[in-house]
Amino acid sequence: MPKVLISDALSDQAVAIFRDRGIEVDFQPALGKDPARLAEIIGDYDGLAVRSATKATAEIIARASNLKVIGRAGIGVDNIDLAAASSRGIVVMNTPFGNSITTAEHAIAMMFALARQIPAANASTHAGKWEKSRFMGVEITGKTLGVIGCGNIGSVVASRACGLRMKVIAYDPFLSETRARELGVEKIEEVDDLLTRADFVTLHLPKTEKTANLLSRERIAKMKKGARLINCARGGLVDEEAVADAVREGHLAGAAFDVFSVEPAKENVLFGLDNVVVTPHLGAATSEAQENVALQIAEQMSDYLNYGAISNAINAPSITAEEAPILKPWVRCAEVLGSFAGQLTEEPITEIEIEFVGRVGELNLKPLTAALTAALLTPQMGEGGVNMVSAPVLARERGINIAETRKDAQGAYGTYMRLLVTTAKKTRSVAATLFSDGKPRFIQIKGIGMEAEPQPNMLYTVNTDQPGFIGALGMTTGKLGINIATFALGRSEKGGDAITLMGVDEALSPETLDEIRALPQVQEAKALVF
Structure with a gap:
């Protein structure tokens, strides 16, 4: 009989699903906060069901000798070491659509709270004050909402905002003109253009190498004076210190954050500021969403452990x-x-x-x-x-x-x-x-025949087919201490375009790529990771 450990709070119905499908369940909802104890016992289980409190680190995964699947009740898998799980052949599942509506609604709620200063007005009134003239708000109707990231959650926010009679503009590299028309939004080609036009800006995109610190100090300075910023997506997308400075200086009228660069956030530069609304990562915290994702992950993990069926897998x-x-x-x-x-x-x-x-x-x-x-x-x-x-x-x-x-x-x-x-x-x-x-x-x-096995780290170049290029590339990589594992070449014709696909022993730095791009024959050079 497969055995599953639930180390975070899941509903009783989720536990029942496991048991009804012939799976032994060890329900320890507080264990995720005790990584040492989790590491001690994880080797006894075939499956691990978590929310966000449990950190499935490489060290814990290394102790998971029998683990076959990790199920995340929710979308974010920042608390799971995907590389470590993949290397051990452990399937990582999530529930990508279970809390989209809830997160989108929280972003809208934060926008209203920010526009009408509801948290501060509530605290003042509870304190026995009657400061009606102090809390002057702004209307949502007719304002421009800038949505950065118009995917599953962002599109729900956009549709709700259109219903509120807001003008919605959206930046998303993958958003087509057709989809933008369906949503009733205006597609913006550059983030900076959105920032200069929007009265409210809301983020709905994952944190990647490209999106980390997307709203830098320089970009926050480009935001429309008096604008308001909402982040219910991921911590680290925004320079929090720059936002705090912009609020203090009056450049931003306010900000609302549900996520932070360091969580749990017991202290943060945004805390205690007037016109800043903060919540403890409540985007998915509704009873409906929590129940939905818990039931979904129990069903998915049961199907995998019983039949080998894989659904909503991140790495399989x-x-x-x-x-x-x-x-x-x-x-x-x-x-x-x-x-x-x-x-x-x-x-x-x-x-x-x-x-x-x-x-x-x-x-x-x-x-x-x-x-x-x-x-x-x-x-x-x-x-x-x-x-x-x-x-x-x-x-x-x-x-x-x-x-x-x-x-x-x-x-x-x-x-x-x-x-x-x-x-x-x-x-x-x-x-x-x-x-x-x-x-x-x-x-x-590119229509050029060649034969190359993918390597963990590779260099891809497009270059002009000229004598001396291979030697120059070898000299450059040698000078930089880069060891070549594999080397494949192809060309369209003599003197035409040529392609190099080279496996190397370690990741290539931006500085290394700059030196390779400086070679006179090179038209394009990219680092690839497989």
């Missing part, structure tokens, strides 16, 4: 137990294709076309397409914001057209997958297949 494909042995290597091939294109594509994607050539076209294509799409979107959205289940939905929301094509066996490799990613500026193509060892290989990039 959603496939049935029967399909798993056949699809697993091709899913990895799809993820490699998507990750390659996603790391190189910075403009909004309008179309994804996947060609399934030969035997692979006879398989169930849904998990392959979903795995590829998730890997393609992850560099922009972050690991916790997209998975194989949510990827097709998120792509449709952003107006990205996905086309699948089956073709008979052709070419030297017989069976392979080719991905074509179209943006407003270009179409990028890359193809990969499986070798006899079951591992994926790149076989074509």
